[in-house]
Amino acid sequence: MKRDEPENLDLLAAEYVIGTLWGPARRNFDRRRARDPFVDRRVRAWEDRLAQLSLRLKPVVPSPGVWPAIEHRIGGTSRSGWRALAAAVALIAVLGFGWIIWQELRPPQATAMLATETGAQLWQVELAAEGDHLEVAAVGEVIVPDARSRELWALPEGAAPVSLGLMPASGSIRLALDDRQRAALASSAKIAVSDEPEGGSPTGAPTGAVLYFAEIVRT
Numbered sequence: 001m002k003r004d005e006p007e008n009l010d011l012l013a014a015e016y017v018i019g020t021l022w023g024p025a026r027r028n029f030d031r032r033r034a035r036d037p038f039v040d041r042r043v044r045a046w047e048d049r050l051a052q053l054s055l056r057l058k059p060v061v062p063s064p065g066v067w068p069a070i071e072h073r074i075g076g077t078s079r080s081g082w083r084a085l086a087a088a089v090a091l092i093a094v095l096g097f098g099w100i101i102w103q104e105l106r107p108p109q110a111t112a113m114l115a116t117e118t119g120a121q122l123w124q125v126e127l128a129a130e131g132d133h134l135e136v137a138a139v140g141e142v143i144v145p146d147a148r149s150r151e152l153w154a155l156p157e158g159a160a161p162v163s164l165g166l167m168p169a170s171g172s173i174r175l176a177l178d179d180r181q182r183a184a185l186a187s188s189a190k191i192a193v194s195d196e197p198e199g200g201s202p203t204g205a206p207t208g209a210v211l212y213f214a215e216i217v218r219t
Helices: 005-016 024-035 035-051 064-074 081-104 179-186
Strands: 110-115 120-128 133-138 149-156 162-166 174-178 190-199 210-215
Touching: 005 024, 005 035, 005 120, 024 035, 035 133, 035 174, 110 210, 133 162, 149 179, 162 174, 162 179, 179 190
Parallel strands: none
Antiparallel strands: 110 120, 120 133, 133 174, 149 162, 149 190, 190 210
16 A cells, blocks of 8 residues: 555554654654645544544443542552552553544445546545444535535445435535445445535435546445
């Protein structure tokens, strides 16, 4: 994989955000981010995505006796024992957070890059490893006229297009998929984006011009 490929840049952006990219590699990435708007947008997309991780963790209130018990044990624990306990707690925290990060960084089941006829990239679409949602990021300059929307479609072989949701004009969004949408994607070799009235097609089928197509690359 070349360093300039979108998939590789996206992985580097993820490592940059979680802090595992360091040293000369991080400094090089900093310089690249400063001069390349696409790289900066991928970093911001990962910052937005990972910022939501804390929302998945349900707060737990310990019972009243937990903290007194900990204080009692600390008071009777040698310095070396306390350090071992602190290290164990830190390791558990790191492993727990690492598992969440691993869930986020697992390779997607499929990807597609929607671009103009001249090759200017507009959106990157990823089918999550779980298969239950799409991650869609605007990676180029997307221009949508007033009172219009851009709608994403699966193109299942031998069947009518199936709407997958509306595309963002900027930033990134997550599109949840129902069973019908997942089945349509599974039998599609391509996706497409059409021009629709604001809010999307009123008929369940493309009503405006189909502006962009992209091959689905499956992993």
